[in-house]
Amino acid sequence: MAYLTSDPAISLDGYLAGPGQDLEHPLGIGGEGLHRWHWEEADENAAEIEAICTAGAYIMGRNMFSPGRGEWDPDWKGWWGDDPPYHRPVFVLTHHEREPVEMQGGTTFDFVTGGIEEALRRAVAAAGDGTISVAGGASTINQFLRAGHIDELRLHVAPIVLGSGEALFRDLKGLSFEIAASRSTSLVTHVTLRRVRG
Amino acid sequence: MAYLTSDPAISLDGYLAGPGQDLEHPLGIGGEGLHRWHWEEADENAAEIEAICTAGAYIMGRNMFSPGRGEWDPDWKGWWGDDPPYHRPVFVLTHHEREPVEMQGGTTFDFVTGGIEEALRRAVAAAGDGTISVAGGASTINQFLRAGHIDELRLHVAPIVLGSGEALFRDLKGLSFEIAASRSTSLVTHVTLRRVRG
Numbered sequence: 500m501a502y503l504t505s506d507p508a509i510s511l512d513g514y515l516a517g518p519g520q521d522l523e524h525p526l527g528i529g530g531e532g533l534h535r536w537h538w539e540e541a542d543e544n545a546a547e548i549e550a551i552c553t554a555g556a557y558i559m560g561r562n563m564f565s566p567g568r569g570e571w572d573p574d575w576k577g578w579w580g581d582d583p584p585y586h587r588p589v590f591v592l593t594h595h596e597r598e599p600v601e602m603q604g605g606t607t608f609d610f611v612t613g614g615i616e617e618a619l620r621r622a623v624a625a626a627g628d629g630t631i632s633v634a635g636g637a638s639t640i641n642q643f644l645r646a647g648h649i650d651e652l653r654l655h656v657a658p659i660v661l662g663s664g665e666a667l668f669r670d671l672k673g674l675s676f677e678i679a680a681s682r683s684t685s686l687v688t689h690v691t692l693r694r695v696r697g
Numbered sequence: 698m699a700y701l702t703s704d705p706a707i708s709l710d711g712y713l714a715g716p717g718q719d720l721e722h723p724l725g726i727g728g729e730g731l732h733r734w735h736w737e738e739a740d741e742n743a744a745e746i747e748a749i750c751t752a753g754a755y756i757m758g759r760n761m762f763s764p765g766r767g768e769w770d771p772d773w774k775g776w777w778g779d780d781p782p783y784h785r786p787v788f789v790l791t792h793h794e795r796e797p798v799e800m801q802g803g804t805t806f807d808f809v810t811g812g813i814e815e816a817l818r819r820a821v822a823a824a825g826d827g828t829i830s831v832a833g834g835a836s837t838i839n840q841f842l843r844a845g846h847i848d849e850l851r852l853h854v855a856p857i858v859l860g861s862g863e864a865l866f867r868d869l870k871g872l873s874f875e876i877a878a879s880r881s882t883s884l885v886t887h888v889t890l891r892r893v894r895g
Contacts (some may be wrong), residue, residue, distance in 0.1 A: 511852070511874075511890075512866040513710045529871065654709070658890050662870025668710040672860025673727065676709075681886045683879035690886050692709075692856050 501623045503648050505633040505640050506551045507667055508533040508655040508687075514664035515637040522566045525578070532659045536687035543684045547655065555629015556622040557589040558615070560639035564591045564608070571597045577608065588625040590618045592639060615642050637665035644671055652676065652692040699821045701846050703831040703838050704749045705865055706731040706853040706885075712862035713835040720764045723776070730857045734885035741882045745853065753827015754820040755787040756813075758837035762789045762806070769795045775806065786823040788816045790837060813840050835863035842869055850874065850890040 507515050510533060517527030526533065536544050561568075565575050571593075577583055586605040597610040611618040622631045633643045643649050644667075668674070676692035683689065705713050708731060715725030724731065734742050759766075763773050769791075775781055784803040795808040809816040820829045831841045841847050842865075866872070874890035881887065 511711070511872075512864075512869075532873070656888075658874035658876050658888075660866045660869050660872035662866070662868070666710075668858045668860070670860070671710075671858050674709075674858035675730070676856035677883050678856050678881045678886055679883075681879055681881035683876045683888065685875050685877075688876055688879045688886065688888050690854075690856075690881065 501619070501626070502630045502650050503619075503633060503643065504554065504630050504651045504653060505635075505643065505649050506653045506655065507635065507637070507640055508536075508657060509667050510657055510659050510661040510664075512660050512662065513667050514661040515635065515640070515667045516665040517661045518663045520665075525566065527661075527664050529659070529661050530664065532661075533655075533657045535657065536655070536684060540684050540686055544687065544689075547653075547682075547689050550653070551632070552584045552586070553630075554587065554632035555626030556587055557585050557632050557634050558618045558622050558639065558643075559589060559591055559634040560636050561591060561593045562638060563634060563636040569595065571595055573597075576600055576602065579606075582606070587629070588622070589634070590622050590625075592618055615639070615646065615648075619648065637667050637669070640667060641669055641671065644668070644674065647694070650694050651679075652694075654688075654690045654692065656688045656690060657686065658688070699817070699824070700828045700848050701817075701831060701841065702752065702828050702849045702851060703833075703841065703847050704851045704853065705833060705835070705838055706734075706855060707865050708855055708857050708859040708862075710858050710860065711865050712859040713833065713838070713865045714863040715859045716861045718863070723764065725859075725862050727857070727859050728862065730859075731855045733855065734853070734882060738882050738884055742885065742887075745851075745887050748851070749830070750782045750784070751828075752785065752830035753824030754785055755783050755830050755832050756816045756820050756837065756841075757787060757789055757832040758834050759789060759791045760836060761832060761834040767793065769793055771795075774798055774800065777804075780804070785827070786820070787832070788820050788823075790816055813837070813844065813846075817846065835865050835867070838865060839867055839869065842866070842872065845892070848892050849877075850892075852886075852888045852890065854886045854888060855884065856886070
């Protein structure tokens, strides 16, 4: 049975990216503050950082894979260099077909034009015994939350207020979780939430 | 030197109350879910519950003190019965003057028509060596955050998504805190944030 996780880093006011995202500011204005714990406290947060990339397959939105829209630039192979940290199949949601891209280290990018349900079916088939991680961005995680598919939401809450940007919980309501665990350093609170099945 | 704390209970999407607040739903639709940890896990959360009412003086908005607006109903003496849990001076922000109300157990309600700065001056004078707690509601805490007055923000985050209501961080941006501590039970994550002074 498929088990879906997601690891969004969000602000206290629930934004996964600040306003004004572009090539220069891929996380929006102020959004880099969401990830300071990654860089400035890598040792203290090693367990949580490592856990982000232990799934059997990944799903991400085009917004997370590339800065562009419309037809594909075939030279664009993600933000992560030749050897992305996934080492497993990654299914990228898009409206534009593209042949799979094979990277070093076992990561493949497969492009899915049939929406989140097709992405989920293909990820389940590819994941083997592993979990499936919905990697981002905000809109993709939001769609999976809305559909009730996320079993374990691992929030990484940075102690900042962004004021606007990409809201993780946009237009959602009535969701309820159980808190399985939490832990904090000075720059992040990790909270593991499990879905309450009604 | 005055030390200001605040203990808002909020949802994952940052709401301190749900939509549709009225006499029947003082916390709005779904808002009672913000406080389940108070009632269903009172023992596990005893330390945090007790810490909420240990200040030397309190400040609250009229919205927290009474359901009404406009001129005062002199019979209304708060939601808390004859012996409110504060046992110290409580300064209530209002646009309508009213004589102080003395309750049992040491709680007095003083009514302040000069805005948050007057309330703060009077609370400092009344608190002695104690801290000052900004008790709520959302608009009052929001004003104190905006003015940079909250030294220690103790969030009590319930694992629910309300979707709309009274947003704690409404129209704020660029705030930054340091995480001093966190702890969770199945129904709440307590996060103690200290203001980063720029």
